[in-house]
Amino acid sequence: MKIKHDKPKTSRTKTSDGSGRRRFLERSTHAAKSGSDRWVLRLYVAGQTAKAVTALNNLKLICEEQLKGKYHIEVIDLLKNPTLARDNQILAVPTLVRKLPLPVRNIIGDLSDTERVLVGLDLIERSALVGKQ
Amino acid sequence: MKKSEAYSHRKVLPKSPTDIQGLDEITGGGLPKGRPTLVCGGPGCGKTLFAMEFLVRGATEYNEPGVFISFEETEEELSANVASLGFDLDSLRKRKKIWLEHIHVERSEVEQSGEYDLEGLFIRIHEAIESISAKRIVLDTLESLFSGLPNPIILRSELRRLLRWLKKKGVTAVITAERGEDRLTRQGLEEYISDCVILLDHRVTDESSIRRLRVVKYRGSSHGTNEYPFLIDEDGFSVLPVTSLGLNYSSSRERVSTGIPRLDTMLSGKGYFRGSTVLVSGTAGTGKTSIAAKFVEAACKRGERSLFFTFEESPSQLMRNMRSIGINLEPWEKKGLLQFQATRPTHYGLETHLTTSIKLINDFKPSIVILDPINAFVLGENQTEVKTMLLRLVDFLKMKGITAFFTSLTSAGDTMEITDVYISSLIDTWLLLRDIEIGGERNRGLYVLKSRGMAHSNQIREFKLTDQGIDLLDVYIGAEGVLTGSARLSQETKDDAEQLLRQQEFGRREFELERKRKAMEAQIVMLRSEFEAEEAEALKIIKSEKVKDERFTQNKAKMAKSRKADANTKTTGAK
Numbered sequence: 128m129k130i131k132h133d134k135p136k137t138s139r140t141k142t143s144d145g146s147g148r149r150r151f152l153e154r155s156t157h158a159a160k161s162g163s164d165r166w167v168l169r170l171y172v173a174g175q176t177a178k179a180v181t182a183l184n185n186l187k188l189i190c191e192e193q194l195k196g197k198y199h200i201e202v203i204d205l206l207k208n209p210t211l212a213r214d215n216q217i218l219a220v221p222t223l224v225r226k227l228p229l230p231v232r233n234i235i236g237d238l239s240d241t242e243r244v245l246v247g248l249d250l251i252e253r254s255a256l257v258g259k260q
Numbered sequence: 261m262k263k264s265e266a267y268s269h270r271k272v273l274p275k276s277p278t279d280i281q282g283l284d285e286i287t288g289g290g291l292p293k294g295r296p297t298l299v300c301g302g303p304g305c306g307k308t309l310f311a312m313e314f315l316v317r318g319a320t321e322y323n324e325p326g327v328f329i330s331f332e333e334t335e336e337e338l339s340a341n342v343a344s345l346g347f348d349l350d351s352l353r354k355r356k357k358i359w360l361e362h363i364h365v366e367r368s369e370v371e372q373s374g375e376y377d378l379e380g381l382f383i384r385i386h387e388a389i390e391s392i393s394a395k396r397i398v399l400d401t402l403e404s405l406f407s408g409l410p411n412p413i414i415l416r417s418e419l420r421r422l423l424r425w426l427k428k429k430g431v432t433a434v435i436t437a438e439r440g441e442d443r444l445t446r447q448g449l450e451e452y453i454s455d456c457v458i459l460l461d462h463r464v465t466d467e468s469s470i471r472r473l474r475v476v477k478y479r480g481s482s483h484g485t486n487e488y489p490f491l492i493d494e495d496g497f498s499v500l501p502v503t504s505l506g507l508n509y510s511s512s513r514e515r516v517s518t519g520i521p522r523l524d525t526m527l528s529g530k531g532y533f534r535g536s537t538v539l540v541s542g543t544a545g546t547g548k549t550s551i552a553a554k555f556v557e558a559a560c561k562r563g564e565r566s567l568f569f570t571f572e573e574s575p576s577q578l579m580r581n582m583r584s585i586g587i588n589l590e591p592w593e594k595k596g597l598l599q600f601q602a603t604r605p606t607h608y609g610l611e612t613h614l615t616t617s618i619k620l621i622n623d624f625k626p627s628i629v630i631l632d633p634i635n636a637f638v639l640g641e642n643q644t645e646v647k648t649m650l651l652r653l654v655d656f657l658k659m660k661g662i663t664a665f666f667t668s669l670t671s672a673g674d675t676m677e678i679t680d681v682y683i684s685s686l687i688d689t690w691l692l693l694r695d696i697e698i699g700g701e702r703n704r705g706l707y708v709l710k711s712r713g714m715a716h717s718n719q720i721r722e723f724k725l726t727d728q729g730i731d732l733l734d735v736y737i738g739a740e741g742v743l744t745g746s747a748r749l750s751q752e753t754k755d756d757a758e759q760l761l762r763q764q765e766f767g768r769r770e771f772e773l774e775r776k777r778k779a780m781e782a783q784i785v786m787l788r789s790e791f792e793a794e795e796a797e798a799l800k801i802i803k804s805e806k807v808k809d810e811r812f813t814q815n816k817a818k819m820a821k822s823r824k825a826d827a828n829t830k831t832t833g834a835k
Contacts, residue, residue: 173380217380218365218405219379219381232369233370235372236373237374238373240373247371
């Protein structure tokens with residue numbers, strides 16, 4: 128999957144600019160531990176909004192760097208399938224759900240804070256976030 | 261802007277009736293139609309129930325389907341919780357009248373990365389509304405979102421958007437919120453929902469709980485501003501706007517018998533006014549309950565219904581005691597004309613008592629109501645509250661034209677008039693029972709302290725409880741003051757003896773007179789006979805003297821003849 132690195136991100140924080148994220152990812156050893164064979168990630172959005180597009184792009188970027196070759200992304204548009212919001216207890220959009228590996232994990236937002244996405248996906252320890260806000 | 265609109269159109273704000281007993285009266289017809297209403301209060305104050313009743317009544321009474329979005333309880337829990345109130349949510353759900361939706365939020369499961377919005381929630385609400393064409397919606401408790409989702413700044417703007425969106429949809433929304441420390445809600449939702457704010461309160465004073473409701477705000481509509489007591493029972497939510505009753509009830513001229521003929525006489529011959537308030541006060545054991553029971557019996561005999569609140573005796577004990585003075589209430593209870601309600605006043609708060617009483621009265625529709633005794637409510641320093649409660653009750657009963665009969669226990673040593681002064685202004689007819697202690701015994705005296713609108717007796721009567729019933733006797737009023745009981749009896753005996761003596765004296769005098777008359781008559785008879793005897797003697801003498809005289813004359817004539825006397829004239833003259 129081809130990822131565009133140079134896509135401008137409006138809500139990017141200082142720590143999650145390109146170089147910062149790379150440095151951070153390199154430090155990440157946790158990924159190897161939870162790295163199972165197959166990752167199923169589901170992204171719930173409501174229409175093609177700016178946040179939805181941003182979230183998908185961020186997700187693809189992270190997956191390419193962390194889970195290359197062993198991930199699968201499903202995008203679900205709740206406007207097209209409204210009942211799925213009820214069935215999957217979705218309130219906020221965008222919501223990223225890690226279906227596999229178990230247990231299921233949820234991350235909300237446009238995924239612009241990469242560290243938090245990694246914590247949410249259990250790719251790094253939460254303790255890595257201490258002191259960073 | 262809204263204000264000027266309202267003025268120029270002079271249109272009444274459209275309202276969505278809640279059908280919650282009493283609430284529509286306070287709000288002048290219900291909650292603002294098509295707008296959100298905030299219902300806030302502490303834990304356990306009945307927010308969820310309020311919201312649910314609004315929805316269920318809307319669905320069943322006004323054919324307005326409703327959506328219940330629950331952030332705290334699951335669909336099953338909700339159904340189970342309100343089933344006890346007689347709401348069959350499952351059936352309503354099947355008939356597409358009610359849509360329950362549980363929205364699960366738990367912070368620990370959610371990680372936030374970057375900006376988000378609540379479009380998912382919007383979609384779910386939209387789906388729910390569309391699926392049953394809902395006209396009403398409840399969000400219970402919207403603030404759970406704050407504990408379940410990160411970033412309050414985003415949440416706030418999203419909630420603002422949600423409320424605007426709901427308004428645009430034209431659904432009448434009830435949004436519940438937890439009460440905050442120094443403001444109405446924890447998250448300041450009252451800033452966003454300003455059309456109507458209702459505050460529920462559940463507080464405990466003097467170990468008893470009181471639920472109250474207050475309409476804090478109702479934009480574009482007048483509303484009752486007081487705190488109204490409310491009740492949650494097996495029929496759901498009921499608010500009692502009795503404070504707004506006022507004094508505009510009509511009074512009856514009809515009279516009802518007290519059940520005690522002599523007491524009727526004391527009350528200008530006809531008894532109490534129908535719909536008036538009667539108080540009997542007295543110390544322990546003066547017969548207050550008996551007077552009440554007699555009144556009840558009389559009402560039942562007329563075929564009227566009576567509701568008897570007893571706070572100190574159980575109904576069976578009361579009936580047994582009344583049987584001992586010849587008042588048999590049991591048949592009336594069996595017939596359904598008499599209903600007892602026995603509760604310890606300390607079991608609930610005053611408000612609860614008031615609300616349950618009014619509910620019972622509404623259900624049973626009695627024509628007389630007894631509260632025995634009212635001062636069972638007074639605990640500590642709550643006389644003002646008791647008075648307020650009684651005032652509301654009295655107003656309510658007067659509106660309904662129900663005769664209220666209260667008894668009040670006064671403690672010995674107190675001046676009775678002072679003990680009951682806090683309610684005296686409410687009372688139309690006030691009977692006072694007091695002990696009269698004379699000659700080593702205690703007797704009961706009854707008098708009418710006041711009775712509005714009738715010429716009542718000013719006399720003290722001795723009040724006697726016998727196994728035949730209640731007797732009112734004249735007290736002895738003599739040179740030695742008011743006497744009752746044995747003192748009265750002994751005084752009466754003494755009087756009797758004196759009277760007897762006096763009567764004997766009269767007899768003796770009469771006899772004497774008779775005797776004298778007889779003596780006199782005897783004397784008269786004797787004198788007469790004496791006189792007669794004398795008279796006879798005298799007549800006899802006179803007769804013989806006359807004979808003698810004749811003979812003398814004859815002899816003289818013979819002599820003259822023989823002497824040839826010529827003096828004939830003399831002879832003839834002598835003849």
